[in-house]
Amino acid sequence: MSCHGCAEKFGFLKKEFGCPKCGFAFCKKCLRFTLQDPATKKQLHVCFKCNYDATQSPKKEPMGVINAIHRLESMDDPAKPPITVYRQPSRQVRLQELKRGLSVEDQQIVERLESLKKDDDSLVRSSAGQRKRTSEKIEEEIAERLARLKGEEYIPEAENKAGIMRNVKPQTEDDIIAKFSAEVEMDSKYEAGVVRDIEERLARLKGEPTAGQSSSQAQSQNLKFSIEDQEEIPEEDQVKLIMQKIQDELALEKRTGVGLPHDMEVDHGDVENQAVSPLVDSDDEEDDIDVDELCGICSEKRATLKCDECDGDIFCKACFQELHRDLGEVHKASVFKKK
Template identity: 30%
Template sequence: MSCNSCTKPFSLLRKEKGCPNCGFSYCSKCLDNKMFVSKLNAETKVCAKCKNSQSKPNEPKTIEAPDAYYRRIGALDPKQPVNSNSGVGTKEDQLILDRLQKLREGRNVTPTSTTTTDEDIKSRLQNIKGETPSTSDADIYSRLAKLKGVPLEVVSAKPVLPPPDTRTEQEQANDLIKQYMEQTNIDTKYTDEFDGLISDIEARMQKLKGNNPASQEPAQILKKDESESEDEETTVRKIVEKIKAEAVLEDDIISPDTSDELPFCEICNEDARMRCLGCKYLFCKRCFLDHKDDDDGCNRYEPYEAPKVH
């Protein structure tokens, strides 16, 4: 929006104010004429047109729009003529409106010779593309079969879609179980055959080595299996006993070998005065109090004296 007198746009510094007599928008500079307004029964600031209309008491009182209003209307609708009393800039505005009107008329009116229909466009496109090569489906299938190296019937055959499944859920479950059982039987049969081949190979290897596995009686084989199982149990028992003995030895260890330790505090390297019974480290009195922890068992100590050097 802009002022209807000076046509300057309204902004933060240029406020929009309305004329109390005519109601049009003006800025504060253009709304500086004082006159008595009867509908307000007071003297207020009005626009220049309202002030001029008051100075002509013989003429009928009609509220006339400002000049900027007519210029805006003319710019929006070029068919509507601009008011002749619009003031400065009327001739230039009229020339611009005339040129705009001529341009619009020239754009809307086109000669009949240049009208193009859809059929003309299709014919032109066809001329540009030229004649389209006609190739039948049989030729395409034969070329495809030659490229793939397969008979023509394989390429031209239509794909066969699987029939819809009309089985119930129970029948589908039974068929799945049946397939699973058949697969299990096949796996078992394959495993048995593989085991038979392995045993046959082992027997032939024993024959080549000079041993006759067939001469071994079943009782001897059972005794051998029992002795192997007993040997395994004995080995496991020995391992368990060894682990228990190591655990007992770890519990019996009270203090580590202190023959090579230095008689200094672990933290500040001062002369050690006490040994922590939790972690077995040497500390001075001050560092032991800082190190003391009830949760880790480092809350007890024993006096320590450095060994005498001979």
């Protein structure tokens, strides 16, 4: 550690002392100034800075600040005088003052000028009123055209305001009861209609006759819907859908042991001719499938693939792809052969 004044390091020959005023560490050589403590009346050894601050006269303000203060004091009161408002006399009074001291001819000229000014003022007021009426008429025409475009009935603003004023009357208890009963009746009709529509849609989807409709009409309607749906689906997708439906029906018939009714047979016109041969082949294949050869997931199709990484489980092609896609795994499969 070194002296705060001369920056020489303290040691055996240079002792460390503290300034009683600022508290910094100094050597004895740097604490050569003495001051009298006003409290104890003792002589204190202080550093140069503390001695200079104590013996120096108090700082004086710069002359620039003093001059600025004097200039501000010598200025007048900056408050502005009050504003006086003079009232202008009326036009009639000004006209009388203007006629005073004039000849008869000059007075007639003044009167003619005044009449012209009145005509100008009336013309300005009439033109302003006409512009206002024109703008209101244009707004009314725009509102009428807008209502016609929306398909609504246009009610003029004057009639609308009059109707509103006529309808503003206190409601009695009978009016409130009638209003709520009408709302309840409307809600019940709406809910009944919604439920009826849902029931009819479910019946059409199931192929069942709805209320007031025979079974033959329901079948013809279902056939119409199926034909319309097939017209929107490509031909290849129609064949796939027919094959899938027939396979599901055969699997259901095999599990239950009961034949399907005649009304569930598929009849789709030209598509039937394209699907006849696959039907026969699938029917024969279903009869020859053994339980051990069925897919391990759907248990409806013949297994064609065997996965060695899945403990030798067998799958059909669709189930194999779907299972490993969901698991996020890539397994190699081998062709499953009948034992």
